[in-house]
Every structure is written in C-alpha cells, then in structure tokens.
Amino acid sequence: MPAKLIKTVSTIAALLSVSAMVSAQQDFSKVEITHQPVAGSIFMLQGSGGNIALLVGEQGNLMVDDQYEPLAPKIKAAIAKLSQQPVRYVLNTHWHFDHTGGNAEFNTGEALLIAQDNVRSRMLSGGEIKAFNAKIPPAKKEALPELTFKERMQLYFAGEDIEALAAPNAHTDGDAVVFFKSSNVVHMGDLYFKGVFPFVDLSSGGSVPGVLAAVEAALERMDDKTKVIPGHGSLSNKAELSEYRDMLKASIAAVAPLKKAGKSLQDVQAAKPLAQLNEHYGGGFIKPDLWLQFVYQSL
Structure with a gap:
C-alpha cells in the first residue's frame, strides 16, 4: 500500500472511530485508561477516543460516553479502582463510535443508556460520514x-443535579452538553476539541455555526470556577473554552464574506483567510484546509 494511502487510512480511522477501521489500525492492548479527579465525586477518564466523565455514588455510578468496545474491560477495571458499585447510567453526548462503542458492554441490565433522540436514530440505521467516504x-x-x-x-443521582441539553445541528444533529450543577462541571462532548480545529460531521446534520451557538450557550452558564471536560483533550476551563469560541467566531467571520461574494471553495482556500489561526489550531486531525471546508460548507 502506498505510504500516502496508509497515512490517509490511519487518519480516518483515528478521527472517525469506525469499528472496522479502528480495529485494523489500533492496538488496544497498548491503551492505558487513566483517571483524574475533576470536582466533587466526578472523575475524567482518558484512554483512546472521547473523554469519559464518571460520577461515583454510593448506590452506583454514572458515565458520560464510553469510548471503544474493545476498551470496555479496561474501563471497567479503571472504574473498579474508584468504586465497587455498578454503572447505573450511561449518557452519550452523540452517536460517534469513539463515544458509544462501549454501550453494549455496559448495558448489562444494571445500566440505562441515555441520549438525544437522533443518537438512537443514527445508531439504529447506521450512516455515512461523507467527508471521508466512511x-x-x-x-x-x-x-x-x-x-x-x-x-x-434532568436526572438527580448520587447527590448531583444533572442536566443534559441538546445542541441542535452542531457537531452532529444529536449532541448533548451535560451539566453537573452541584459540582460545577460541564462535559462538552465533541462540541469542544481542546486546542485544535474540531471535526464537524456535516453529513450527520452538523454545522460550524451550530457548534458556535452551542459553545456560547454553555459559556453563559459557566463561571470562572467551572471545570470543563472536552470531547478530546485535557481537562479545561471557561477561559480556554472562551478562546476556542473566539476561534469559531473568527473562522466564520473570515469565510462568510468570501462565500457571500460568490467565491468557490478552491478560491477561498487559495486566499488563506484563516492563516492567523492555522498555526495554533491546525495541529490536530483536522488540518487547516479541511477546517476551512467545514466552515465554507456550513454557511
């Protein structure tokens, strides 16, 4: 296989988390599940895939997202270090496989799986992520x-007042932001890729303006002490999420007038309107030209 094609397949697998691709490209035996305290009885677990929030309670635990299916035993072992109680609730922030892959493994009769309406619909039917022909x-x-x-x-569990709010047409058409009000913690799901350009799944009903609207709405409910769990990246806060919001606004502001003037995507890419943002945010899976494409096609 040509080196360029190998690189392309690896990138797609890491980004999209499609089960067959991931299984072929990633050695899950080498993945370590780590945890860190966030606030109150909430921990953030990281391994491979989307970040997990774990609420530990005396009568059971609640998880937000559960990464890949092959990692479920390791995730369960990591939880066992923090609690001897079973997982009672699993809340998915959206339908992508690196956030829902472990659902079946945790759905043992003790846990209830929860998500926005469109998450079930898309998981039930399957789908296509057209940006990558996946x-x-x-x-x-x-x-x-x-x-x-x-x-x-709204869910009251383990001493927490938990609220999940739908974010229409943002990363996908089924995103949810999860607020742990008692502990002042927010899980943003893939509405927030810390420090890098985010993936926006346009073929699943997502849009860049929708991501911006969701982030702004979440920021309005935060204070300077709020702990923010991103979909990908290290534990964050309101100030860092505000910087990310500013990047989204600047991206839209730079591209919108060019598209309104009738410029083609190729013309806009050649003009490099996001050059000032690329150095800081272009180091993730989503490279500058692809991010610009997401913005352009969303407008």
Whole structure:
C-alpha cells in the first residue's frame, strides 16, 4: 500500500472511530485508561477516543460516553479502582463510535443508556460520514440508547443535579452538553476539541455555526470556577473554552464574506483567510484546509 494511502487510512480511522477501521489500525492492548479527579465525586477518564466523565455514588455510578468496545474491560477495571458499585447510567453526548462503542458492554441490565433522540436514530440505521467516504454499520441492539430526549433531560443521582441539553445541528444533529450543577462541571462532548480545529460531521446534520451557538450557550452558564471536560483533550476551563469560541467566531467571520461574494471553495482556500489561526489550531486531525471546508460548507 502506498505510504500516502496508509497515512490517509490511519487518519480516518483515528478521527472517525469506525469499528472496522479502528480495529485494523489500533492496538488496544497498548491503551492505558487513566483517571483524574475533576470536582466533587466526578472523575475524567482518558484512554483512546472521547473523554469519559464518571460520577461515583454510593448506590452506583454514572458515565458520560464510553469510548471503544474493545476498551470496555479496561474501563471497567479503571472504574473498579474508584468504586465497587455498578454503572447505573450511561449518557452519550452523540452517536460517534469513539463515544458509544462501549454501550453494549455496559448495558448489562444494571445500566440505562441515555441520549438525544437522533443518537438512537443514527445508531439504529447506521450512516455515512461523507467527508471521508466512511460508511458506519447499524449498531447492535444492545448498544442502542433506551431512554431518549428531544431538548432537555434532568436526572438527580448520587447527590448531583444533572442536566443534559441538546445542541441542535452542531457537531452532529444529536449532541448533548451535560451539566453537573452541584459540582460545577460541564462535559462538552465533541462540541469542544481542546486546542485544535474540531471535526464537524456535516453529513450527520452538523454545522460550524451550530457548534458556535452551542459553545456560547454553555459559556453563559459557566463561571470562572467551572471545570470543563472536552470531547478530546485535557481537562479545561471557561477561559480556554472562551478562546476556542473566539476561534469559531473568527473562522466564520473570515469565510462568510468570501462565500457571500460568490467565491468557490478552491478560491477561498487559495486566499488563506484563516492563516492567523492555522498555526495554533491546525495541529490536530483536522488540518487547516479541511477546517476551512467545514466552515465554507456550513454557511
């Protein structure tokens, strides 16, 4: 296989987290699940895939997202170091496989799977991420969310006032921001890729203006002491999320007038309107030209 093609396949696998691709490209035996305290009884677990929030309670635990299916045993072992109680609730921030892959493994009869309505719909039918010509098969029935909500879900559990708010047409069309009000913690899901340009799944109903709107709405509910768990990246805060918000606004402001003037995507890319942002945010999976494409196609 040509080196360029190998690099392309590896990038797609790491970014999109499609099960077959990931299994072929990643050695999960080398992945270590780490944890760090966030606030109150909330921990952030990291391994491979989306960040996990774990709320530890005397009667059981709640998880936000669960990474890849092959990592479920390691995630369970990591949880066992923090609590001897079972996982009672799993809340998915969206439908992508690096956030829902472990659903079936945690759906043992003790846990209830929760997500926004469109998460179940997309997992049920499968789909295509057109930016990368990636087809995602339907999820197994045990992985499907069992309780869904349209706009808002409220849960009182383990001493926490937990609120999940839908973010329409943002990273996807089924995103949820999860607020742990008692501990002043927010899990942003993939609305927030810390320090890098984010992936916006336009083929799943996402849009860059939608991401901006969701981030701004979340910021309005935060204070300077709020702990922010991003979908990808290290533990964050309101100030860093505000910088990310500014990047989103600057990207839209730079591209919108060019598109309004009738410039093609190729013309806009040649003009490099995001040059000042690329050095700081262009080091992730989403490179500057692809980020500009997401912005352009969203407008």
